Amino acid sequence: MKHESTPHxxxxxxxxxxxxxxFIVSAIIGIASSYYFQHQxxxxxxxxxxxxxxxxxxxxxxxxxxxxxxxxQLTATLPTFVSLNNDLMEYASxxxxxxxxxxxSNFQIDMGVNDAKLYAPDGHIIASWGNDAQDNLSVQxxxxxxxxxxxxxxxTSSGLIxxxxxxxIYAFAPILKKGETVGVFSIGASLADAVLSFQKTSKADVAIxxxxxxxxxxxxxxxxxxxxxxxxxxxxxxxITRAASIHSFSELSEKPVRYAEADNIYEISLVKLEQSYWxxxxxxxxxxxxxxxxxxxxxxxxxxxxxxxxxxxxILSLLYFLLSIPLKRLRRIASSMPLLGxxxxxxxxxxxxxxxxxxxxxxxxxxQSTLDLxxxxxxxxxxxxxxxxxxxxxxxxxxxxxxxxxxxxxQAEAIIATITVDGRILSxxxxxxxxxxxxxxxxxxxxxSQADWTALKEKxxxxxxxxxxxxxHESVLIAADRSPRNISWVHTxxxxxxxxxxxxxxxxxxITERIRSQEVIHHLANYDALTNLPNxxxxxxxxxxxxxxxxxxxxxxxxxxxxxxxFKSLNDTLGHKIGDLxxxxxxxxxxxxxxxxxxxxxxxxxxxxxxxxxxxNKAIESAGQAEHVAxxxxxxxxxxxxxxxxxxxxxxxxGISLFSDHDKDTEELLKQVxxxxxxxxxxxxxxxxxxxxxxxxxxxxHVTLERELNQAIIARQFILYYQIQVDNTGKxxxxxxxxxxxxxxxxxxSPFDFIPLAEETGLIIPIGKWxxxxxxxxxxxxxxxxxxxxxxxxxxxxxxxxxxxxxxxQVESAIRINAIDPALLKLELxxxxxxxxxxxxxxxxxxxxxxGIKFSLDDFGTGYSSLQYLKRLPIYQLKIDQSFVHELANxxxxxxxxxxxxxxxxxxxxxxxxxxVETSEQRQMLLDNGxxxxxxxxxxxxxxxxxxxxxxKKSLAF
Numbered sequence: 001m002k003h004e005s006t007p008h009x010x011x012x013x014x015x016x017x018x019x020x021x022x023f024i025v026s027a028i029i030g031i032a033s034s035y036y037f038q039h040q041x042x043x044x045x046x047x048x049x050x051x052x053x054x055x056x057x058x059x060x061x062x063x064x065x066x067x068x069x070x071x072x073q074l075t076a077t078l079p080t081f082v083s084l085n086n087d088l089m090e091y092a093s094x095x096x097x098x099x100x101x102x103x104x105s106n107f108q109i110d111m112g113v114n115d116a117k118l119y120a121p122d123g124h125i126i127a128s129w130g131n132d133a134q135d136n137l138s139v140q141x142x143x144x145x146x147x148x149x150x151x152x153x154x155x156t157s158s159g160l161i162x163x164x165x166x167x168x169i170y171a172f173a174p175i176l177k178k179g180e181t182v183g184v185f186s187i188g189a190s191l192a193d194a195v196l197s198f199q200k201t202s203k204a205d206v207a208i209x210x211x212x213x214x215x216x217x218x219x220x221x222x223x224x225x226x227x228x229x230x231x232x233x234x235x236x237x238x239x240i241t242r243a244a245s246i247h248s249f250s251e252l253s254e255k256p257v258r259y260a261e262a263d264n265i266y267e268i269s270l271v272k273l274e275q276s277y278w279x280x281x282x283x284x285x286x287x288x289x290x291x292x293x294x295x296x297x298x299x300x301x302x303x304x305x306x307x308x309x310x311x312x313x314x315i316l317s318l319l320y321f322l323l324s325i326p327l328k329r330l331r332r333i334a335s336s337m338p339l340l341g342x343x344x345x346x347x348x349x350x351x352x353x354x355x356x357x358x359x360x361x362x363x364x365x366x367x368q369s370t371l372d373l374x375x376x377x378x379x380x381x382x383x384x385x386x387x388x389x390x391x392x393x394x395x396x397x398x399x400x401x402x403x404x405x406x407x408x409x410x411q412a413e414a415i416i417a418t419i420t421v422d423g424r425i426l427s428x429x430x431x432x433x434x435x436x437x438x439x440x441x442x443x444x445x446x447x448x449s450q451a452d453w454t455a456l457k458e459k460x461x462x463x464x465x466x467x468x469x470x471x472x473h474e475s476v477l478i479a480a481d482r483s484p485r486n487i488s489w490v491h492t493x494x495x496x497x498x499x500x501x502x503x504x505x506x507x508x509x510x511i512t513e514r515i516r517s518q519e520v521i522h523h524l525a526n527y528d529a530l531t532n533l534p535n536x537x538x539x540x541x542x543x544x545x546x547x548x549x550x551x552x553x554x555x556x557x558x559x560x561x562x563x564x565x566x567f568k569s570l571n572d573t574l575g576h577k578i579g580d581l582x583x584x585x586x587x588x589x590x591x592x593x594x595x596x597x598x599x600x601x602x603x604x605x606x607x608x609x610x611x612x613x614x615x616x617n618k619a620i621e622s623a624g625q626a627e628h629v630a631x632x633x634x635x636x637x638x639x640x641x642x643x644x645x646x647x648x649x650x651x652x653x654x655g656i657s658l659f660s661d662h663d664k665d666t667e668e669l670l671k672q673v674x675x676x677x678x679x680x681x682x683x684x685x686x687x688x689x690x691x692x693x694x695x696x697x698x699x700x701x702h703v704t705l706e707r708e709l710n711q712a713i714i715a716r717q718f719i720l721y722y723q724i725q726v727d728n729t730g731k732x733x734x735x736x737x738x739x740x741x742x743x744x745x746x747x748x749x750s751p752f753d754f755i756p757l758a759e760e761t762g763l764i765i766p767i768g769k770w771x772x773x774x775x776x777x778x779x780x781x782x783x784x785x786x787x788x789x790x791x792x793x794x795x796x797x798x799x800x801x802x803x804x805x806x807x808x809x810q811v812e813s814a815i816r817i818n819a820i821d822p823a824l825l826k827l828e829l830x831x832x833x834x835x836x837x838x839x840x841x842x843x844x845x846x847x848x849x850x851x852g853i854k855f856s857l858d859d860f861g862t863g864y865s866s867l868q869y870l871k872r873l874p875i876y877q878l879k880i881d882q883s884f885v886h887e888l889a890n891x892x893x894x895x896x897x898x899x900x901x902x903x904x905x906x907x908x909x910x911x912x913x914x915x916x917v918e919t920s921e922q923r924q925m926l927l928d929n930g931x932x933x934x935x936x937x938x939x940x941x942x943x944x945x946x947x948x949x950x951x952x953k954k955s956l957a958f
Contacts, residue, residue, distance in 0.1 A: 172185070721737075823852045
């Protein structure tokens with residue numbers, strides 16, 4: 001029995017789960033308790049701070065009140081002390097001033113006062129000692145005025161605190177003479193003593209600030225107020241100033257604020273002044289560093305938290321020990337439970353031993369229940385095994401029978417059905433059901449015609465009448481997807497069913513794909529895959545049939561060989577897909593141009609052959625009929641083709657060959673019409689040509705020349721001629737390399753006789769490489785002499801050679817092997833080369849220019865002279881064609897063309913050379929128009945190397 005695999009699960013003991021829950025609960029309680037006690041500590045701390053603030057308020061008010069009272073009493077006793085009531089000394093006399101001056105110094109030091117003033121009853125200062133008065137009228141503030149009026153009216157002393165530039169304690173005492181107030185004596189003392197006393201007793205700093213309109217020239221640094229006095233002013237004033245930038249005065253007025261700076265926390269509070277002698281706008285600020293107190297609170301909080309954590313750990317440890325024994329038993333039971341599923345009942349019972357004691361608990365009950373369950377399951381397992389064994393034997397028998405039937409019916413890719421004699425389906429396999437779409441009780445052969453079904457029914461009746469007879473046939477069946485399928489049937493008689501009716505076994509094989517494959521193979525063997533026209537094999541069969549028919553009827557027939565002109569250029573420029581599309585369109589038009597019994601076939605890339613049968617029995621008339629069809633085809637194919645986005649005008653070359661009465665075999669006919677087609681091509685595009693025996697002679701000569709040219713390459717029968725190039729002083733600049741064929745029978749053969757054939761056959765590639773290699777070798781020889789090392793060589797390069805993918809590598813290799821200066825090698829290209837594949841030509845020219853090669857544009861003016869491509873090409877030199885030089889002296893048109901070419905070259909900063917210069921008059925006219933380089937018979941004919949070097953010696957005079 002297979003157990004379903006379950007994903008791996010991590011086990012976590014119940015003990016640890018319970019401990020985890022208890023830990024979380026204890027931690028929450030501990031954290032909550034710690035937070036609560038910390039909160040209570042903070043509340044107690046805040047309450048202590050409030051009490052401290054009240055204490056400070058009472059203390060500062062008391063200290064200042066004592067100072068004010070001391071100064072008032074001192075002021076009240078002063079008139080008596082100096083005996084101002086003595087009539088012998090006037091209070092406003094110089095004698096009094098001298099007396100008080102002697103007395104003042106000791107008085108100021110002993111009594112701790114700052115200044116003393118003597119006022120007239122109207123408030124004017126009569127005399128002053130100590131600090132200078134700011135003006136002669138010191139009664140300014142409202143509190144000052146009210147005190148002044150009280151002194152004059154009650155004739156008693158009083159005191160107040162007044163702030164101007166600083167805050168000081170002032171006391172006033174009236175000077176009475178004969179019962180009248182003749183003046184007022186005042187003493188001023190600093191508040192510093194009270195401030196310092198407060199700092200010593202409370203260990204807190206205090207600052208006195210005030211706001212007064214008359215003190216506008218004093219800097220305002222604290223909430224727009226002036227600082228009058230401060231304990232530890234060097235540190236306290238900057239501290240309060242920084243705190244003022246964060247907390248507003250309204251915040252401070254409501255409650256003390258706490259300001260943190262660096263590692264310290266300061267409490268800043270505003271003291272409520274309770275005495276009546278305080279001046280307007282004066283405030284008292286107390287600053288205390290409460291960092292140590294807060295540290296004590298935090299330390300207490302940490303201790304409480306540590307205590308809570310220790311208590312939690314202690315509780316968890318106790319619970320762990322209390323739960324470990326029962327949980328251990330529970331875990332043992334839980335780990336033993338999987339043994340029930342594995343059938344290891346004895347192992348489970350040996351692992352669970354019941355505990356015998358007086359007091360049982362839930363664990364004992366669970367142990368006993370587990371043991372009882374194991375006994376019950378063990379007995380049930382024995383019963384199940386016995387029943388499973390009997391069922392398994394029965395199941396295996398049924399399974400074998402079912403597998404046999406299933407394989408027979410469903411795995412075979414055939415229609416397997418039982419039918420009645422009248423074709424009604426009794427059963428059908430899955431393959432047959434899927435293919436036919438027919439189910440039970442339907443007619444298997446309902447797709448047959450009435451006649452075919454009647455004939456088949458007779459055969460089925462014959463099969464049903466004997467056990468030794470079967471019937472095989474093929475028929476077309478309409479499948480479930482409505483497609484026709486070819487079925488090969490075999491019908492055999494089975495035993496009769498329970499009702500006594502005859503049952504037939506019908507097996508059908510689907511042979512549709514085999515028949516289609518045969519048809520495709522036949523089509524591929526005889527038809528062109530692109531155009532669906534007959535290919536060469538089918539053409540020859542039909543041509544043989546046409547020859548036999550001509551022999552029987554005596555009528556002529558004709559072959560038309562149709563070759564598309566410039567098809568390769570179309571492929572190269574627009575691509576092969578466009579070329580294939582053109583061939584398909586040509587095939588369609590050709591099919592329209594011929595009669596039903598004629599044949600159109602494609603035998604090559606762009607070559608088609610038309611077989612015309614049943615023409616006239618007269619040669620002349622049949623030739624006219626063939627030409628008529630050819631003209632019709634020519635006209636049809638000359639019409640523009642729309643090839644996707646491209647419009648293309650086509651021309652064709654058509655060769656015609658007549659046949660009759662088996663006078664020629666098929667191969668001969670095909671050869672003749674091919675020759676006629678080639679002649680039509682030579683006559684010019686869009687030509688029609690009948691086969692002429694003279695064409696065969698020309699073709700034979702062409703083939704012979706090609707064979708001899710191949711032998712010439714192998715035997716190295718080529719030699720190089722050199723035609724000198726000079727400047728306007730006659731100095732030799734170099735030469736143009738010209739190839740000659742030294743034929744063993746014909747002698748020297750001009751390149752005009754074999755170069756066209758070499759280009760046509762592709763032999764120009766090895767010939768051009770031979771010329772390039774030998775020219776580089778000659779330059780290498782010249783480099784060894786100081787008289788010839790400056791000479792350059794011009795080498796003609798054809799389009800086929802230049803457009804090779806490895807042409808630049810060939811040139812570079814020849815330069816490297818011969819160790820020559822690449823600037824002395826000049827490649828001559830014709831304008832016609834630039835028409836096709838201009839981009840590739842430019843890329844190759846740039847690659848060669850990088851290694852130092854120069855380019856000369858040969859026969860300039862005869863082809864596609866265009867400034868457009870001249871700007872894009874790395875041309876060094878333009879070569880004026882000899883056709884313009886030949887009649888230069890007499891032809892005004894040639895003169896204009898030459899002037900234009902020279903002007904164009906000068907405009908583009910190109911060198912220019914004229915070829916074909918044969919007279920001094922031609923040379924002079926070229927010189928007059930700005931051409932300074934020449935080549936022609938006037939300076940020397942093309943010569944072999946020995947004769948050329950002799951000419952050089954004469955030219956260079958060495």
